Amino acid sequence: MDQIKLIAFDADDTLWINEYHYRNAELRFCEKMKKYISEDEANELLLKREKMNLPLLGYGSKPFIISLVETGIEISKGTISNYEILELIEIGKDTIGKPIELMPEVENILSTLSSRYPLILATKGDLKEQESKIERSGLEKYFSAIEILSEKNRDSYSRIVKKHSVNPENFLMVGNSFKSDILPVLEIGGNAIYIPSEIIWAHEVAEEIEHPRLKKAGRLSINLFEQ
Amino acid sequence: MDQIKLIAFDADDTLWINEYHYRNAELRFCEKMKKYISEDEANELLLKREKMNLPLLGYGSKPFIISLVETGIEISKGTISNYEILELIEIGKDTIGKPIELMPEVENILSTLSSRYPLILATKGDLKEQESKIERSGLEKYFSAIEILSEKNRDSYSRIVKKHSVNPENFLMVGNSFKSDILPVLEIGGNAIYIPSEIIWAHEVAEEIEHPRLKKAGRLSINLFEQ
Numbered sequence: 001m002d003q004i005k006l007i008a009f010d011a012d013d014t015l016w017i018n019e020y021h022y023r024n025a026e027l028r029f030c031e032k033m034k035k036y037i038s039e040d041e042a043n044e045l046l047l048k049r050e051k052m053n054l055p056l057l058g059y060g061s062k063p064f065i066i067s068l069v070e071t072g073i074e075i076s077k078g079t080i081s082n083y084e085i086l087e088l089i090e091i092g093k094d095t096i097g098k099p100i101e102l103m104p105e106v107e108n109i110l111s112t113l114s115s116r117y118p119l120i121l122a123t124k125g126d127l128k129e130q131e132s133k134i135e136r137s138g139l140e141k142y143f144s145a146i147e148i149l150s151e152k153n154r155d156s157y158s159r160i161v162k163k164h165s166v167n168p169e170n171f172l173m174v175g176n177s178f179k180s181d182i183l184p185v186l187e188i189g190g191n192a193i194y195i196p197s198e199i200i201w202a203h204e205v206a207e208e209i210e211h212p213r214l215k216k217a218g219r220l221s222i223n224l225f226e227q
Numbered sequence: 228m229d230q231i232k233l234i235a236f237d238a239d240d241t242l243w244i245n246e247y248h249y250r251n252a253e254l255r256f257c258e259k260m261k262k263y264i265s266e267d268e269a270n271e272l273l274l275k276r277e278k279m280n281l282p283l284l285g286y287g288s289k290p291f292i293i294s295l296v297e298t299g300i301e302i303s304k305g306t307i308s309n310y311e312i313l314e315l316i317e318i319g320k321d322t323i324g325k326p327i328e329l330m331p332e333v334e335n336i337l338s339t340l341s342s343r344y345p346l347i348l349a350t351k352g353d354l355k356e357q358e359s360k361i362e363r364s365g366l367e368k369y370f371s372a373i374e375i376l377s378e379k380n381r382d383s384y385s386r387i388v389k390k391h392s393v394n395p396e397n398f399l400m401v402g403n404s405f406k407s408d409i410l411p412v413l414e415i416g417g418n419a420i421y422i423p424s425e426i427i428w429a430h431e432v433a434e435e436i437e438h439p440r441l442k443k444a445g446r447l448s449i450n451l452f453e454q
Contacts, residue, residue: 056323058355062289066316069296078309082300085312089293096283127354128285128377150355 001225004191006166007113008147010175011123011130013197014220015110016137017101021094022064023199028091029068032084036075046071047202054203058150060126065092096129100137109222110142120145122160122173124152124180152180154188161190174220179206186211193217193224228452231418233393234340235374237402238350238357240424241447242337243364244328248321249291250426255318256295259311263302273298274429281430285377287353292319323356327364336449337369347372349387349400351379351407379407381415388417401447406433413438420444420451 012018026043033042049067057063068088072080113119121143123130130148134140145164149156161171168189175181176197183206185192191213217224239245253270260269276294284290295315299307340346348370350357357375361367372391376383388398395416402408403424410433412419418440444451 056320057289058353062284062293065293066289069312070316073309073313076309080309082303082305082307082312085296086300089297093283126285127375131377148354150358 001172001227003170004117004172005170006120006161006164007117007172007174007225008120008122008160009110009143010173010177010181011121011133011137012125013176013200014174014181014195015103015106015121015139016133017103018133019197019199019201021098022201025064025068025091025095029072029088032087032091033072033075036077042071042075045075049074051203058126059124060129061092061096062126064095065089068092097132100133102137102139103220105220105222107139109220109225110139112222113225114142118144118164120147120160120164122147122149122152122157124149152177152184154184157184157188157190161188176200177204177206178208179204182214183209186213195220228399228454230397231344231399232397233347233388233391234344234399234401234452235347235349235387236337236370237400237404237408238348238360238364239352240403240427241401241408241422242330242333242348242366243360244330245360246424246426246428248325249428252291252295252318252322256299256315259314259318260299260302263304269298269302272302276301278430285353286351287356288319288323289353291322292316295319324359327360329364329366330447332447332449334366336447336452337366339449340452341369345371345391347374347387347391349374349376349379349384351376379404379411381411384411384415384417388415403427404431404433405435406431409441410436413440422447 009015026046029046030039030042046067049071053063053067057066068091069085072085072088110119119142121134127148134146147160161168171190172193173181173185173190174193176195177200178194182192182194194214194216215224236242253273256273257266257269273294276298280290280294284293295318296312299312299315337346346369348361354375361373374387388395398417399420400408400412400417401420403422404427405421409419409421421441421443442451
């Protein structure tokens with residue numbers, strides 16, 4: 001950790017629980033679709049629709065709501081009732097504004113680290129939803145800057161290290177998505193701590209590699225930052 | 228202009244046409260609702276729904292799409308067909324990714340001003356949609372920073388002037404919404420140039436005041452920045 005001068009944390013499913021709420025919403029959706037097709041097939045069609053909508057609509061609850069409606073119409077072959085469509089919209093809206101449940105140890109770790117390093121939050125997704133979660137988390141005080149990105153790739157991480165005037169080798173990113181938090185950071189020459197989450201959105205799944213500048217752990221702990 | 232050290236421009240309907248696309252979508256929606264109620268009533272119910280959704284869903288095309296579906300179901304008393312719901316979703320999606328039409332003189336004005344002042348873009352709305360519009364506008368090169376905000380109020384403008392190390396009296400904001408671009412800037416002690424647009428979203432309408440640090444003009448011109 002000697003060469004580290006800036007640490008960035010991912011937010012959803014690194015600092016607090018998020019994907020669980022979406023998984024729950026997907027289960028409720030599939031349950032409603034059971035009268036048409038199997039739950040697995042319904043889930044597959046929903047994921048496919050989300051992937052189709054991603055380039056135009058981006059991340060977060062709102063594209064999810066739109067995908068629920070479109071997939072419900074698709075699966076029911078255009079026969080789903082207006083009442084049920086409103087129910088699908090509600091399932092999607094329910095993913096917004098959930099109470100923030102911090103991951104274990106998060107507050108201690110941020111409190112300790114923030115006295116030693118500048119910390120930033122680097123999260124991807126919907127601006128309004130992410131701002132609301134950061135505010136409700138009570139963790140804002142530990143971060144010197146908050147970067148809400150529309151994509152996490154080599155370009156966006158290069159911009160972050162440049163903006164904060166550090167070299168990639170002095171930058172450490174901590175996150176749960178190999179594709180968004182880890183791989184692009186290693187590729188630009190940075191360091192990463194990877195804490196895989198138990199559940200991950202299908203579109204974030206990526207092949208994992210081993211790397212000398214990468215640590216992997218089952219959960220966040222201060223020891224990871226002390227060696 | 229002697230005391231100005233930082234100029235911020237609003238984007239939608241200040242630098243390029245935006246609201247026109249939404250107005251067009253509203254007209255298409257009301258046309259489809261004509262078999263149930265008058266176009267004025269349909270428009271009123273849509274605006275009411277958008278206002279209801281604003282705190283949870285925020286700004287941009289995606290909340291608009293969701294509001295179209297909900298209002299269509301409401302107006303049809305739950306009888307609108309699945310096919311028509313997909314049409315409403317398409318009407319909403321059509322507002323995304325339209326070619327960027329710059330307002331007259333914009334490129335000249337930014338080019339001239341950017342050699343004299345640091346310029347920033349201060350826009351409200353959906354992160355992904357705003358980033359895409361900025362990129363497609365070709366105007367990014369004139370701005371030293373881009374601030375995409377979830378709300379434009381006194382707090383967010385105070386953060387901007389602080390972040391860019393100027394005092395409010397050295398800050399000038401240029402925009403088309405009295406409520407979002409002008410009033411909060413005057414309230415924190417800043418300067419403003421107000422270019423009302425011909426059409427404005429009903430939720431952005433605010434009572435206008437006169438103020439010694441405010442200029443109002445029918446269109447953008449370099450003269451506004453030279454006195």
